Amino acid sequence: MTLPDRVEDPVQPNDEADILFCTVHPTVETMLRCNRCGRPMCAKCAIRTPVGYRCKECVREQQDRFFDAQMLDYFMAIGISLVMSFFAAVIIARFSFFFLIPIFLSPAAGTAIGSVIWSMTKKRRGRYTAYVVGAGVVMGALPVLPASPLMVGIYLVLATGAAVARFRLNL
Ligand SMILES: [Zn+2]
Ligand SMILES: [Zn+2]
Incomplete structure (x- = not known):
């Protein structure tokens, strides 16, 4: 059993009705996902990096x-x-x-x-x-x-x- 690979798509607005909620702010709807770990994140949580939008934790991990x-x-x-x-x-x-x-x-x-x-x-x-x-x-x-x-x-x-x-x- 392998985990799905989530790197394939950076920021893809979601046309379908499945609305995501930010992992950090569960009441905030969003269409963004971190392109490294795949978690949903709102605009406030998303950090623009040269390789796409990422969540704060992934950015911090790389800075470390x-x-x-x-x-x-x-x-x-x-x-x-x-x-x-x-x-x-x-x-x-x-x-x-x-x-x-x-x-x-x-x-x-x-x-x-x-x-x-x-x-x-x-x-x-x-x-x-x-x-x-x-x-x-x-x-x-x-x-x-x-x-x-x-x-x-x-x-x-x-x-x-x-x-x-x-x-x-x-x-
Ligand atoms: Zn992440
Ligand atoms: Zn958020």
Whole structure:
């Protein structure tokens, strides 16, 4: 025994006499059905989506799934920026004899970190990705700070700024 497949028809006004009542508002007559779960819903309950009219619950369920995927992207963004920033700071700390090197290398490193995460999170980039990347760049470099406070300090400012700008400027 299989359940009927209800995806076939989005919003089909019902010419016949079988009047539907909204699932949430049982006194409200309607001709709309959610095109995902098939429940009758009134105009107030219906939400227009790119794939047709849907009920609030179905929309929320999909937003939750999107949110989970976005969380995963945030974790990925923090992981990548931590690791990349750590190694960039290690390299820069080694050149502590010449301060021009961090001034040139740091923005490049920051842009590189931002670009990697920018392209990896293309599909579901969240509103906070820039902050997450900024935090990752700072935290990744902090363990290296005592090795060369001045050089890594320059790096912290320039690399973080460049990484975040990668997101802000939508390059
Ligand atoms: Zn539904
Ligand atoms: Zn309703």
